Amino acid sequence: MKNRTFFWFILPSLITMLLFIALPIVSVVVQSLHIEHEAILNEVENCGPFGCKKELVIDVKETAKLKDERPLGRFNGLGTYTNRNHLAFTEIRHAWKLSNGVADFVSKSLNLPFYRALAFTLTYTFIVTPLVLMFGFLIALGVNSLPKYIKGPTIFVSLLPMIVTPLIGSLILFWMIDAQGIVGSILQKIFDDPNLSLKASPLLTWIMLMVYGVWHSSPFAFIVFYAGLQTVPSDTIEAAMIDGASRWERTKYVVLPHLMPLTMFILLIQLMDNFRVFEPIVGFSAQANATSLSWIIYNDISNNEDQFFGSAGATSVLTIIGVSILLIPVLIRTWHDFNRKVI
Amino acid sequence: MSDIVYRRPPALNMIIWSLVMVWVVAASFPFLWTLWGSFKVQGDFFSKADWTNAITGVRTQVETGGAFTGNGYFGAWVTKSFWIAAINTGIIVFSVVIISLTLGTLGGYALARSGKRYAFYLLMLALVFRAMPHITLVSGYLLPFFEWNLWGHIPTAIIVMVAINQPFTLWMLHSFFLNIPKDLDESAMVDGCTRFQAFRHVIVPVMWPGVVTTGLFSFLLAYNDFSVTATLLSQANQTMVPKIASFLGTTQTEGNVMFAVAAVVSATAPLFILILFFQRQIVSGLTAGAVKG
Known part of the structure; x- marks a missing residue:
């Protein structure tokens, strides 16, 4: 079969696969390097009958705006990979040091999600x-x-x-x-x-x-x-x-x-x-x-x-x-x- | 002749037969049991006193006056609007099958006739794509779909499922087209047809057995899907399987698990009918990839 004909025959199938299988894999990789924004905090002075207190309050509007502007979140590098919910290097090292015996180490590691x-x-x-x-x-x-x-x-x-x-x-x-x-x-x-x-x-x-x-x-x-x-x-x-x-x-x-x-x-x-x-x-x-x-x-x-x-x-x-x-x-x-x- | 070759000692026969018996019971009993139980009340199907109540229907007699009741079905289909989910499933499955087959026949035909090195690389790539767990792909869709307001709509779920089915469809149709002799379309081309005309007038009329079989499997993939439909569709567009999953939470607390049981039986019925009519095609489809290559 000629290359040209082959190309036109396979094109629709190839496009769907690239768009909805290959690209999502790329998107997953990009997402994994980012993390949700931290909430924006405002310092608010709250005065009541017993004097004034300074409090940190989440600025809902600003947080939503930031989320809207950059839905991907902020760049986090490999931070997500190494945190407690994933590869948990710190916890594993910790468990290795503190555990007595391999069995104990394994059971400690299996507590990590x-x-x-x-x-x-x-x-x-x-x-x-x-x-x-x-x-x-x-x-x-x-x-x-x-x-x-x-x-x-x-x-x-x-x-x-x-x-x-x-x-x-x-x-x-x-x-x-x-x-x-x-x-x-x-x-x-x-x-x-x-x-x-x-x-x-x-x-x-x-x-x-x-x-x-x-x-x-x-x-x-x-x-x-x-x-x-x-x-x-x-x-x-x-x-x-x-x-x-x-x-x-x-x-x-x-x-x-x-x-x-x-x-x-x-x-x-x-x-x-x-x-x-x-x-x-x-x-x-x-x-x-x-x-x-x-x-x-x-x-x-x-x-x-x-x-x-x-x-x-x-x-x-x-x-x-x-x-x-x-x-x-x-x-x-x-x-x-x-x-x-x-x- | 073959009788003599394959004659077994009686003891071996006994073992084999009992194994098959055990398997047949294990494969069919859960379905029969749930079908029977779906016409009972919850007090019988999940009997605190005695499991045989589910057979005799003691509580069903007391609560409804008859040995069988359609309350579960009424609750699921009417009260909980399961019919909307059934219609959504119908639309999605039908579209997925049609689009998958259209793209798949063109691609599969090209892959079977190319004979070039890159056709083989594409097939290997499709195999790798086939291995991707669906939920990993779905987690890649969500954010872009939210941003572009594509999330929640039925067409989105359709195109995603078409794409996820493509690797499998390509492989299967490719192996079917390999079995159609090359001379057929090549002689048409010698007579002056273009490649597409040869495909349209010579190959299309003889490809239907393979297409029907592949279509069955596309149907099953779309019908049985949970990860895509559960995450990419809004509440209103939900299909049967995620609907049943959401029943679980709500009905357990309201004490009408029988709605979920009835919904499960309802969703299994089309599959049952499918095997009844297409058993031969399903069996040939399962083996096509393996035996022929």
């Missing part, structure tokens, strides 16, 4: 992703061996958890595990503990969110693996059988290598999607026990009166850096695969 969110996001990503791959593969093996007439309905049912809106899916589960919901009250009976609540303990909340994550994403892995299983070369399987390979060996040496590219694909998509975990925290109202990077950004900007663009920007930049680090190995691999295919 950014590290708390980072810890949950990483744990969620690295626990849910392998579990999704495993469950997806097992379900695919299972469904593949079902008689034909029940395959269709099984796939239909399996698609539900994936296709439902994440916020709605988590709400549905949240109501069931409520202390007065079906799963919650049955668990109370099983453990004979009328005060058992999955929402109260941080550990149970984390587990609950991850169970939701696996429930929500397994169908995706299942469908992809299932499609892959349809294309396993039967000649190779037969040859392996003739050579005396057991069922396990056939799965290990023929089926799994055949599914390897699919696994990479699911891994890539799952890493991207799990790292941005956000809706379940809103749905499960879990913010007291678990926050994610996306959630703290949302928390900074969703408040209607006070929006902290600087803070949200800094967290966003750190999140983008996190995503990049996470994806570099997978991207390099995709790059090589693609290069081999194209050239």
Whole structure:
């Protein structure tokens, strides 16, 4: 295709992406270097029956005017990045000096909002992703061996958890595990503990969110693996059988290598999607026990009166850096695969 | 033949079947339960006494006189004006799908036919864009949108969601167009068509299966979105998902959680119907990116 024609075909798509994906990233970086204006204070002398007092009063009008003139706020350099709500260098150094032992240091760091969110996001990503791959593969093996007439309905049912809106899916589960919901009250009976609540303990909340994550994403892995299983070369399987390979060996040496590219694909998509975990925290109202990077950004900007663009920007930049680090190995691999295919 | 190859020992079959059974129950039961419960009163769905009340509907009998009640639905749709949110969702989703597909088919076609180095770089760039958490982008929009008075309007949310969907749409349509033989449009061009005429008269008539599948996924992305719609739309223009989220706070205190339950069921129904009719396309779409490359 000629360069000119290519350019005109791709132009509309490229413009929207540059305007609404690339520029916002720039805007986030700029925002993160600024911080809200300080309120302008006026000294006012207040005289009453007991003498005069000097007081500092916020000049609402001037503050609003300043905010209007320079909505971005004042320049703050990297100050937002290093403050207590983000990388918190001072606090970390302090904790390092004062803590006795690594465990104490870790628990102190996890009290800082950014590290708390980072810890949950990483744990969620690295626990849910392998579990999704495993469950997806097992379900695919299972469904593949079902008689034909029940395959269709099984796939239909399996698609539900994936296709439902994440916020709605988590709400549905949240109501069931409520202390007065079906799963919650049955668990109370099983453990004979009328005060058992999955929402109260941080550990149970984390587990609950991850169970939701696996429930929500397994169908995706299942469908992809299932499609892959349809294309396993039967000649190779037969040859392996003739050579005396057991069922396990056939799965290990023929089926799994055949599914390897699919696994990479699911891994890539799952890493991207799990790292941005956000809706379940809103749905499960879990913010007291678990926050994610996306959630703290949302928390900074969703408040209607006070929006902290600087803070949200800094967290966003750190999140983008996190995503990049996470994806570099997978991207390099995709790059090589693609290069081999194209050239 | 394949029967003999794949015949399993009975014990293994038992394990596999029970696994599938457990999965089927885990995947479907929450939906059935919530659908059933949405026709009960709160005292039954969240029963302090006994969870089986939700099945028998004891409190529902007492409070409304029947075993089922539509009070939750009436409360959500009429009292809390959920219908406005439903209309907004309809407008937004429809526009996002149409615009995404128009831009995506043009771009995807170009990427599939280019064969140049930069087409590949663009695809990698799209992949990187696909990885950006939506909320980080949204936090970049807010301030400029406030300044230029773009915040809160439906068209703003539409164009933003079109852009966020573009990387995915491009990848998917690109892989569909790779499957349409090159000879088709090239022979049209030999006959004197321009590139666009070849696209318009030769490719467009055969591209619909791929476009329909991609459209389904654009629909899902727009319909299921929370971060963009919750932050970029004003109260009056709110769509269903943020509306449900805002129900949570208000209904919990007013004691009508059932409004939210009814709204959740209402918002799930279109998705259910979608799978019913388009199961095959959804499955083929999920695998298109992976299997074909």
